[in-house]
Amino acid sequence: MAMKIIHVGLLVSSVPLWAFDTAFSWYIISVLLLDFTGAFSDPVRVTVKGFVGESAVFPCSIPDSEIQDKIEKFNVHWRDNEDKLVCDIIASNRTCTDQDPKYKFRVETFPDEYKKGNFSIKLNSLQKTDAREYICHITGPSQNHTITELHVEDGQHGRGNHRKPSSTMLFISFFLIAILMLS
Numbered sequence: 558m559a560m561k562i563i564h565v566g567l568l569v570s571s572v573p574l575w576a577f578d579t580a581f582s583w584y585i586i587s588v589l590l591l592d593f594t595g596a597f598s599d600p601v602r603v604t605v606k607g608f609v610g611e612s613a614v615f616p617c618s619i620p621d622s623e624i625q626d627k628i629e630k631f632n633v634h635w636r637d638n639e640d641k642l643v644c645d646i647i648a649s650n651r652t653c654t655d656q657d658p659k660y661k662f663r664v665e666t667f668p669d670e671y672k673k674g675n676f677s678i679k680l681n682s683l684q685k686t687d688a689r690e691y692i693c694h695i696t697g698p699s700q701n702h703t704i705t706e707l708h709v710e711d712g713q714h715g716r717g718n719h720r721k722p723s724s725t726m727l728f729i730s731f732f733l734i735a736i737l738m739l740s
Contacts (some may be wrong), residue, residue, distance in 0.1 A: 558643040559697070566705055568656075570628050576579070581605075581722060583629065584673070588602070592606055592670070597672050599703070600692075600702040600703060600704045601701070601702070601703045602703075602704050602706070603615075603616055603703060603704070603705045603706070604705075604706045604708065605705055605706070605707050605708070606685045606707075606708045606709075607680075607707060607708070607709050607710070608660065608683065608709065608710050609683055609684060609685060609710070609711050609712055610682060610683060610712070611683055611710060612680065612681045612682075612708075613679070613680050613683060613707060614677055614679045615677060615678050615679075615680065615691050615693070615694035615705040616677045616703065616704075616705065616706070617633065617635070617674075617675075617676045617677050617678070617701065617703045617705075618630075618675045618676060618677065618701070618703075619676075619695055619699050619700075619701045620673045620674055620699075621672070621673045621674040623674065624671075624672060624673070624674045624696065624699075627697070627698055628648070628671055628672055629643045629649060630648070630651045630697045631646075631647040631648070631649070631676075631677040631695060631696070631697035631698070631699075632645070632646070632647050632648065632695070632696045632697060633645065633646040633647075633693060633694070633695050633696075634692060634693070634694045634696070635664075635693050636691070636692050637650055637657075637689055637690070637692070638689050638690040638692065639689070639723060640661070641657035641660070641723070642655050642656050642657050642660075643656070643657070643660050643664060643678065643680075643691060644656060644660070644664045644666060644678055646666060646676055648673065649672075651668065659667075659686075660680070662677070663680055663681045664678055664680055664681075664684055665678065665679040665681065666678055666679075667679075669681065674709045676693065676695060680707075683707075683712075684708050684709065687691075687707060687709055688707055688708055688709040689707060690704055690706050690707070691704070691705045691706075691708075692703065692704050692705075697707045
């Protein structure tokens with residue numbers, strides 16, 4: 558199978574062709590370097606299911622071996638898919654000074670976990686309007702990008718034994734209580 562090489566020439570007045578070759582070479586080297594360092598790595602995608610009025614934890618971490626004694630060099634930025642500030646962790650200090658009002662007093666972090674590389678957050682008092690994507694960017698000596706998709710369902714529907722008891726179960730319960738009381 559023969560390989561066909563196509564050369565595309567650029568004609569730009571007053572700019573020598575070698576300038577494009579040099580610039581293009583540096584561009585390729587930069588892209589490869591960024592890819593090699595992980596700056597272009599695919600984000601981790603996670604789906605979390607929560608219920609109205611309850612809480613949900615959004616995971617975001619890097620291996621603790623990458624943290625070691627460099628915790629102050631890491632910054633973590635949590636945003637929603639509308640680019641609203643959910644929470645920031647700067648040099649292991651939580652800062653939510655410019656936090657979007659809809660997240661005020663609802664976001665928890667886990668400071669004891671930072672040294673282990675865990676920058677997860679917990680969103681409390683879930684509302685249906687919280688259903689969206691949340692993005693975590695970890696920057697520093699190591700980087701990570703996690704996208705958490707939150708699904709929020711009404712109340713306790715479909716969880717555990719929170720369904721209405723059937724009429725058969727009610728009858729059996731009353732029958733057993735009556736037998737116990739007569740004994």
